[in-house]
Amino acid sequence: MLAVENLEVRYGGITALRRVSIEVGKGETVLLVGANGAGKSSLINAVIGLVPAKAGTIRFAGEDIGILSADRRARAGMGYSPEGRRVFPTMSVADNVLTGAHGRGKKAQKEAWDWLSGVFPMLEERAAQPAGQLSGGQQQIVAFARAMSSFPDLLLLDEPFLGLAPVWIARISDAIRQMQARGTTILMTEQMARPALKLATRGYIMRGGEVRRSGTVAEIRDLALAEEYL
Ligand code: ATP
DSSP, X not given: OEEEEEEEEEETTEEEEEEEXXXXXXXXXXXXXXXXXXXXXXXXXXXHTSSOOSEEEEEETTEEOTTSOHHHHHHTTEEEEOSSOOOOTTSXXXXXXXXXXXXXXXXXXXXXXXXXXXXXXXXXXXXXXXXXXXXXXXXXXXXXXXXXXXXXXXXXXXXXXTTOOHHHHHHHHHHHHHHHHTTOEEXXXXXXXXXXXXXXXXXXXXXXXXEEEEEEHHHHHHHHHHTXXX
């Protein structure tokens, strides 16, 4: 479903990713583990098209998507939940969520809203409220729901659990399991990998802008423990 080969990302003189290659097969949930600054967000952002690749290729469903804009990549079936609870603060909760399903027609939007507000009743309770007025955890849910509202084929989640209370981690985990049951392919990053390891099938360990290891969840758990990511 996703094949990244020899990807390089630079910010001015800083090399954030160096010859990074990863693969995510259809229906897999793949975890990128690594400390702060390892390059996880740069990889996710290059895949969705928010940062340019200096070299390398990104193939999605067999097609080289390197020249497509982020908007085109989203329309081709990618959903993206950024790190750090990014919502449109003055827009209502419902509008925030449904910007993800923008352009997909009323029926698809209603289906997305009905499902998401069933999973997260808070969305229905706060539907009309400006998203900027919600708590941090609630804003994270809104950003996450927005990524899911287009029912993407590939869901990119950048640190979905960062700074969240256990109750929110459990609810987001439930929603991720429901996406998995629908056949969604997922690429997610985590610094604190413990809850994410329960959801993933495979993983990669990143450090210093490079992929250092890859393996099954059990192997990644052992490696991450040894390297103190848990
Ligand atoms: P975090 O968990 O903090 O997001 P990360 O593993 O996602 O870490 P990146 O955010 O991809 O890592 O950062 C990789 C490297 O690129 C770091 O050295 C970081 O300082 C640098 N970097 C990231 N964004 C920029 C930017 N916009 N301008 C300059 N350097 C950047």
